[in-house]
Amino acid sequence: MTTLAPSRQDIQAQVPAEPDTRALSLDGVRFSYPGQSQDTLHISQWALARGERVMLRGPSGCGKSTLLGLAAGVLLPQAGSVRLMGRDWASMGAAARDAQRVDHVGYIFQQFNLLPYLSVLDNVLLPCQFSSRRRNQARETHGHPRLAAVALLEALELPAVLHHRAASDLSVGQQQRVAAARALMGAPEVVIADEPTSALDEDRREGFMRLLLAQCQRAGSALLFVTHDARLSVHFERVVDLPALNETGH
Numbered sequence: 001m002t003t004l005a006p007s008r009q010d011i012q013a014q015v016p017a018e019p020d021t022r023a024l025s026l027d028g029v030r031f032s033y034p035g036q037s038q039d040t041l042h043i044s045q046w047a048l049a050r051g052e053r054v055m056l057r058g059p060s061g062c063g064k065s066t067l068l069g070l071a072a073g074v075l076l077p078q079a080g081s082v083r084l085m086g087r088d089w090a091s092m093g094a095a096a097r098d099a100q101r102v103d104h105v106g107y108i109f110q111q112f113n114l115l116p117y118l119s120v121l122d123n124v125l126l127p128c129q130f131s132s133r134r135r136n137q138a139r140e141t142h143g144h145p146r147l148a149a150v151a152l153l154e155a156l157e158l159p160a161v162l163h164h165r166a167a168s169d170l171s172v173g174q175q176q177r178v179a180a181a182r183a184l185m186g187a188p189e190v191v192i193a194d195e196p197t198s199a200l201d202e203d204r205r206e207g208f209m210r211l212l213l214a215q216c217q218r219a220g221s222a223l224l225f226v227t228h229d230a231r232l233s234v235h236f237e238r239v240v241d242l243p244a245l246n247e248t249g250h
């Protein structure tokens with residue numbers, strides 16, 4: 001009687017997969033913009049754990065926003081992989097990337113990118129328009145997405161009288177809090193923020209950080225936060241200097 005030795009594949013299939021505790025991981029990533037002869041970024045390995053709060057800093061032009069673009073699947077690397085919640089952005093088509101992004105990523109842009117003609121509340125509800133996952137999350141926690149949006153705006157101290165105003169009528173600090181509420185809506189696993197506090201004075205900056213961090217913690221969201229401001233480092237579990245991570249020699 002002959003017994004067949006189990007193949008490597010069979011053995012691998014029997015080993016339970018390690019649960020992936022990483023929200024974001026980069027491996028062997030090289031990225032350059034069209035027409036550039038040198039890489040803007042070359043990162044051998046880097047990861048953001050689920051629920052982790054990381055501050056990313058570095059001089060102007062060192063590639064911070066580029067890294068955020070790669071993390072959110074807006075940019076694709078020429079080599080290596082960028083995985084968000086275990087899925088490689090490059091393995092997906094454009095529509096699947098859009099769906100993955102709106103399901104799992106809340107993005108606060110430096111210029112907030114609110115839709116000026118929509119009300120504050122409708123801006124905050126936008127992710128739920130495009131993601132059933134985030135709509136369902138909001139329903140689970142608050143019964144209805146609109147109630148979740150109001151709760152977030154209240155937590156971010158945006159008075160109810162402003163909820164029905166057009167976003168363009170708000171001050172910069174108020175718009176920033178609306179952008180944060182929109183990013184947090186429906187508890188995405190990863191919140192990405194590109195210098196959202198640069199237009200604020202010190203008191204408002206501290207207040208905004210407290211509110212943002214409390215909401216991320218509540219939702220269990222990891223936070224990848226770009227800032228030049230060294231004073232904000234106290235709020236983070238880890239501070240990453242991008243020039244130290246980047247092997248391009250910039």
Ligand SMILES: Nc1ncnc2c1ncn2[C@@H]1O[C@H](COP(=O)(O)OP(=O)(O)OP(=O)(O)O)[C@@H](O)[C@H]1O
Binds near residue numbers: 034060065
């Ligand atoms: N769309 C683009 N096309 C070509 N080059 C670009 C593009 N966007 C950025 N770059 C270049 O890539 C490099 C990194 O830019 P990036 O915007 O990521 O820097 P940054 O660290 O975010 O800077 P800042 O702190 O000023 O926001 C810079 O040299 C920049 O000129």
Ligand SMILES: [Mg+2]
Binds near residue numbers: 064066194
């Ligand atoms: Mg930038």
